[in-house]
Amino acid sequence: MATTHESAAPQALNPDPMFSNPYRIQRVRQETDDTFTLEIVPADSAEGFAFRPGQFNMLYVYGVGEVPISISSDPAASPVLQHTTRVVGTVTKAMRLLARGDMLGIRGPFGTHWPVEDATGRDVVIVAGGIGLAPLRPALYRLMAQREKYRKIVLLYGTRSPEDILYRNELEHWRGKFDLEIQVTVDRAASSWRGNVGVVTTMIPRAPFDPGNTAAFICGPEVMMRFTAMELQRRGVAMQRTYLSMERNMKCGIGLCGHCQYGPVFTCKDGPVFPYDRIAPLLGKAEV
Amino acid sequence: MTIHTLEPIIHATPFFEGMEQRHIELITGCASNVRWTDGETIFRQGDSADHFYLVRSGLVSVQLMVPHRGLTTILTVGEGEILGWSWLFSPYRWHFDARAQMPTYALAFDGKCLRNKCDQDHDLGYEILKRFMQVLNDRLESTRLQLLDIYGNHA
Numbered sequence: 001m002a003t004t005h006e007s008a009a010p011q012a013l014n015p016d017p018m019f020s021n022p023y024r025i026q027r028v029r030q031e032t033d034d035t036f037t038l039e040i041v042p043a044d045s046a047e048g049f050a051f052r053p054g055q056f057n058m059l060y061v062y063g064v065g066e067v068p069i070s071i072s073s074d075p076a077a078s079p080v081l082q083h084t085t086r087v088v089g090t091v092t093k094a095m096r097l098l099a100r101g102d103m104l105g106i107r108g109p110f111g112t113h114w115p116v117e118d119a120t121g122r123d124v125v126i127v128a129g130g131i132g133l134a135p136l137r138p139a140l141y142r143l144m145a146q147r148e149k150y151r152k153i154v155l156l157y158g159t160r161s162p163e164d165i166l167y168r169n170e171l172e173h174w175r176g177k178f179d180l181e182i183q184v185t186v187d188r189a190a191s192s193w194r195g196n197v198g199v200v201t202t203m204i205p206r207a208p209f210d211p212g213n214t215a216a217f218i219c220g221p222e223v224m225m226r227f228t229a230m231e232l233q234r235r236g237v238a239m240q241r242t243y244l245s246m247e248r249n250m251k252c253g254i255g256l257c258g259h260c261q262y263g264p265v266f267t268c269k270d271g272p273v274f275p276y277d278r279i280a281p282l283l284g285k286a287e288v
Numbered sequence: 289m290t291i292h293t294l295e296p297i298i299h300a301t302p303f304f305e306g307m308e309q310r311h312i313e314l315i316t317g318c319a320s321n322v323r324w325t326d327g328e329t330i331f332r333q334g335d336s337a338d339h340f341y342l343v344r345s346g347l348v349s350v351q352l353m354v355p356h357r358g359l360t361t362i363l364t365v366g367e368g369e370i371l372g373w374s375w376l377f378s379p380y381r382w383h384f385d386a387r388a389q390m391p392t393y394a395l396a397f398d399g400k401c402l403r404n405k406c407d408q409d410h411d412l413g414y415e416i417l418k419r420f421m422q423v424l425n426d427r428l429e430s431t432r433l434q435l436l437d438i439y440g441n442h443a
Contacts, residue, residue, distance in 0.1 A: 034441050086441060130439035160439040187434045191351060191359040194389055198363050199433045206368050221438040
């Protein structure tokens with residue numbers, strides 16, 4: 001499956017996808033109460049590897065285990081990589097305890113990517129939910145770097161509360177550039193919050209884009225993505241120009257182990273970025 | 289001197305899209321312009337629900353006082369959205385507070401006026417109810433998603 005017709009895939013650091021490359025932590029940044037960003041650089045090579053927005057790496061905490069995490073940095077900033085994740089399990093708990101100078105193993109990049117180039121000449125609507133903004137961030141960097149190639153760029157971002165807003169400084173910076181429409185909403189807020197309250201889907205009917213000429217990228221909890229895709233379709237955005245990033249239990253990263261099987265596809269190899277028309281029949285199915 | 293009515297404005301709103309001209313005229317007879325300043329209270333829980341509003345610009349917070357948590361915003365209503373449906377249901381009292389988050393302009397519709405017209409013209413009543421049912425459906429769906437707390441750390 002291909003989500004795009006862009007140029008050949010970027011070269012991995014090591015031709016063996018099962019080989020873990022040593023990376024050194026350059027910076028750890030606490031983003032919100034339970035999310036953090038690791039900034040890493042190759043330990044024994046100045047080159048690193050190129051990646052495309054939406055792809056993920058397998059991050060190996062030595063002696064603990066390996067987890068798939070989307071790359072959240074600017075593709076143009078390679079070999080420096082950033083991964084934003086939430087503390088949810090054994091590996092990410094151990095990862096949170098790492099500090100500047102500590103080492104990690106990296107395999108990747110894996111998976112399909114946001115078809116940023118295919119959106120040339122169109123409006124681009126990015127809908128993010130919670131930590132789902134992280135895998136979309138490289139796409140935003142790429143879009144903003146080639147701003148003249150696109151019409152309107154709209155980011156609709158929903159999260160739990162004002163305290164859970166990711167990359168707040170960056171969002172404020174982008175909003176200040178006036179060529180990117182950013183709307184943020186939260187599920188709950190004290191009366192001191194001056195912004196929107198409500199789920200992210202409520203912003204779609206009035207968001208400023210031309211549905212007939214729009215590419216949409218969605219990432220967030222699966223329920224949020226399902227309702228967002230339906231709302232975009234209701235507004236008139238074509239299913240085949242709507243893309244979702246799915247999350248399953250990725251292990252090998254190359255479609256061999258089967259852990260991330262999602263109906264007839266493997267999320268690590270055929271995804272994580274899928275065109276909506278391909279996976280719409282699977283969304284919300286309890287048996288998948 | 290030309291007298292401008294609210295009819296073309298009401299006609300152009302997505303909420304009333306597709307409505308017959310005669311119904312738009314009936315609705316216009318119950319409509320007026322309103323403006324609220326930043327922080328102004330629009331209505332309070334328990335007050336008589338005499339109107340509903342169609343926000344033209346600005347933002348309104350629908351709020352609830354929660355003991356030990358304070359005044360909590362449960363929803364914001366922005367441009368093109370409907371504020372208030374308590375005017376439709378007896379005993380016609382607001383269940384929440386509403387406050388303007390910024391200078392806000394809206395169309396206000398007199399609930400009693402419109403209820404009387406709906407009683408006399410059931411076609412109008414059906415058209416109004418269809419539109420309010422869509423608003424209720426959308427809000428119910430949104431509320432269900434909020435209740436799921438999908439962004440929470442449930443691992």
